Amino acid sequence: MREGLVYLDNAAATRVDERVIQAMLPYMTDRYAVATSQFGYSLGLESKEALEEARSRVAGHLGAQAEELVFTSGDTESSNMAIKGVALALGQKKGRHLVTSAIEDFAVLHSMRALERDGFQIDQVRLDENGRVDLDHLASLVGPETILVSIQAANQEIGTLQDLEAIGTLTHERGALLHSDATHAFGRIPLDVSRVPIDLVTVSSHVLHGPRGVGGLYIRKGTPVVKWMDGGYQENNLRGGTEDIAGVVGFAEALALITPEENDRLRMLRDRLTALLLEIPQSRVNGHPVLRTPHNANVSFRFVEGESVLLHLDMRGFAVSTGSACFSRSLEGSHVILGIGGDHERAHGSIRFTFGRYNTDEDVDRVAQALADVIERLRVISPLGKE
């Protein structure tokens, strides 16, 4: 652990828990065989057992059957598999229409864009100012041609939760399937596919103090998904490639370490930080005030730009994130802030804080104090907000 660093970017990646690493190690040093060798030698049998145990543990957290979970390399692959897999299965048979929202993660948005280039029609559902799906509008968009609706469980930047039960019911009533990218909700808020009408769910280990490069896709029994990436027969012939036994063991272990008490503690840290940040003049919360993941705070500060804020904070030992255009790889402001009706200035001044297991009360007070000082410094330089 780095001395003095306060890491508040846990929605990007997390520090892997030492207990997770210990659980993974034997599968890199002693039990390294592939699971598909189970009929050839006993070392493979051990791998196969570990793989299937991890599968039932992760599936159990979703209320799913073990055979309904396919392991992948993470949320990007899972969402590609879900969206393109359903399009391949139903594009000729049923229809070529899909519905999503403007604030999804890029794996969903860019998969949709790829389908659009192949002649599919994509609609984006209206959102309210907190990023919640307009259910009436969704109902009006889903028709007989619609094969899939893809709406995230929780937003990656502003933490806003969606009412998946209502979205699923409405989608199924109209004969379409529902996929949800639950990367930022899984483990942090309850999600039970035995009660929620949902067909495909993307999950990932890297935001849960587990290893990165490991994720999963829940596929409800009977859901038509065609294998999207060509390869061997692993993962029920849906995902080829050598199984990452250590990775999936780590994923299962990471999930087991998350407790409701931890989530309550993160919520407390989040609420305390939000309250302190709103004491800074000309600041506002992005996302829903209550219906949001417990570990996400996102606040915009007027008249300052996020990358400058990040650099100043970095020099003081804090790691956070921003929706500023200057910080993005495409020089465009956060598509999430813009997607919920925010303007460019609000995107540029948005700072995201995401908490994890290793954050403390003291971190909250220190970052709030540092931020108040940095914002004040940058506002002195800024031409805005002085008239």
Place this chain on the structure above:
Amino acid sequence: MTLPYSEIVMEHFQNPRNVGRIEDPDAKAIEGSPACGDMVAVYLKVDEATHRIEDIKFESYGCASNIATGSIITELAKGKTIEEARDITWQEAADALGGLPPIKMHCSVLAVDGLQAAIQNYEERHGLVKEAIPTDEAEVRRRLKHVMNPQVGLDLIRTKLVQNVEIDAGTVRIHLDMPSEHQFANNIREEIVEKIEPLWDVQIVEVIFTT
């Protein structure tokens, strides 16, 4: 560990020179806008007899390189005549900072454009401008030299992305040799519109991605 910014950039970012406003300036200009995410304001005090820039201040809304380039142009311009200061290029500003990452070169352009606009504002206020001339292809191409290709940190003309420029009754149509799905397509389009639209006889700017 190599930071994306040079030590000089970081130093100017942390301790920007000549920050603030000049009360009752002889000229001022604001380049950029909150919508495009970066903005530089430049204020000048100019000696009327010698045309020498006696005082210059800037304000910045933007990232570290925006603040650092704003700071460095005030140092480069202070003490020069407006004729000399007009020749300061974005490349000189970037060089004075020990270089900028390609994706941040547009900040240098913005700061230098802010300085040029302030100088122009001085000339307008003091009756030093000639008659407005109609926009031609040469003027459009000159302005496109101030739009960066963020991938390489060089302008659109030098990176040969501009295929064709059409000017037709207030409409300027620019054909770019890049796909509309390009990572920086939206950014480049916005920057082009921002540079061409202010021309007095231009009403519509269309950017067409041809590949």
